[in-house]
Amino acid sequence: MAALLYASRMAGSAYDIVLVASNDPDAEGLKLAAGEGIATFARPHRGMERADHDAIMEQAATDAGAQCIILAGYMRILTPEFVERWAGRLINIHPSLLPKYRGLDTHSRALGAGDKTAGATVHLVTAELDAGEILGQAQVAILPGDTEASLSARVRLAEHQLYPRVVNAYLKRPYDPSYLLDQVRLRALALPEAQERDSHGSPGWRTGGKSGRYFAYFSQQHHGEPHIALLAKTSGQDELAELIDRDPAAFFRPAYYGASDWVGLILNRPGLDWAQVNYWLERSWRMAAPRRLTSLHDADMLEAGLLDPDLPDAGDQF
Template sequence: MAALLFASRLPDSAFEIVLVASNKTDAAGLMLASGEGIGTFAHSHTGMERAEHDALMEKAVLDAGAEYIILAGYMRILSPEFTKRWHGKMLNIHPSLLPKYRGLETHKRAIEAGDSVSGASVHLVSSELDAGEVLGQIEVKIGAGDTPETLAERVKLAEHQLYPRVVNDYVGRIFDADWLLGQVRTLVMDLPETEERPSHGAPGWRTAGKSGKYFAYFSDQHHGVEHIALLAKTSGQDEMMALIDRDPGTFFKPAFYGASGWIGIILNRAGCDWDQVEHWLKRSWQAVAPKRLTKLLDAADEF
């Protein structure tokens, strides 16, 4: 937790710590956080049902305005309902090279197995213990005379380097053009008979074939605009301007394309609604795709 706290103070940090919470009221991290001016919350789980305690902790997290939960030495198994609500937004660090040695006594098990390396893994939290997607790992060599205690000390040092780096990369990906392009590309390629073809140096997507038409572009701060955005077709200028007036934090009029009624959908922002992005991709595709591909979708929309 201390490594994360001080890493958050670096100039290039993509995250800020707004709360340190614990189920142990005497946890040392609470005193450190308080001394650094960070809000704290503590409530013992003794005598409480698991879901009840999880709800108390979650309320404190939400009241603090947190968008992610980063577990650091929180030795409690969370309820499936809790982990489901925070799917993709709760990270944990584990002292082994997952999927090896989930659970406890990881260093003892690695030494007894004769492994030459141990290490640590940062992973997304899922309802299955230490089984979520691994986001990053670091190796630590196991020496001939290592005990679980000596190995644990070195793995802890490695954890302090790994965890802030992975958290920073994961939280900051929403501002990373390559990651955003990958998200858009995945959504686009689920649409029938589409192909990617650059246009004026930017990724673009069109319906396949010689008569294919463009229905989406990816704009990475082009023409001096600060946004990384998806450009999609609207029904015309009136709808485009109505969208911008209603939600200027999401939509903007793109240079050149805006004159033809295309809308810019800002991607590099907290809370980007990917269901909304998918909706505009599908709608824009429907506007130019051949009728043989759209007739069933058109009929469903009318119904």
């Protein structure tokens, strides 16, 4: 927690700490945080149902305006409902190289197995213990004569370097052009006969072979625009204008492509829903792909149970 706190005050930090909370009123971290002017909260869990205690801790975080919860030595298993509500916004550090040695006694287990390396893992929290997406790891060599105490001390040094760096990178990820492009590319190329090809200096994707039509572009502040965006085809100027009027925080008229009925879906914004990105990619792909591809794609999706038989047409809107 101290490493996270001091890193938050360095130039380029993607986060501020609004609250340090604990189930132990005597935790040293609370004293350190209070001395540094950070708000604190403590509520012992003894005698309380787990869900009730979780609700009190969650309310304290919400009241403080927290958008993410970073666990640092919080030795309580959270209820699945709590974890679900904070999915993607709940981060933990674990003293092993996951997926090895989930749970407790990680150092003794690594020593007992004769491992040559130990380490730490930063991961997203899921209902399954220590099984969420791995965001970063640091390896620590196991030395001859190491004890659980000596290994633990070195792993903790690695944790102090790893945790702030990984948290910072993760919280910046929604605004990182490389990350956003990778996510769009992954989804675009999953569509039938999709190929990537630059167009006017921007990555683009087309379908239907060499003479196929473009169905999406990736725009990184193109022509002086402030947005990182997916450009997708609409049904026409009326729909384009309606989308922008209805939700200007999500849609815009691209300077270079707007006259041709393309809409910009802003990616570098809080709360981006990747299901919405998937929708516009597939819908735009349908407008560009030959019927032989859309028919085959629909048949495959129906067989897999992934498509409603009452498929929306190109005029339907997300």
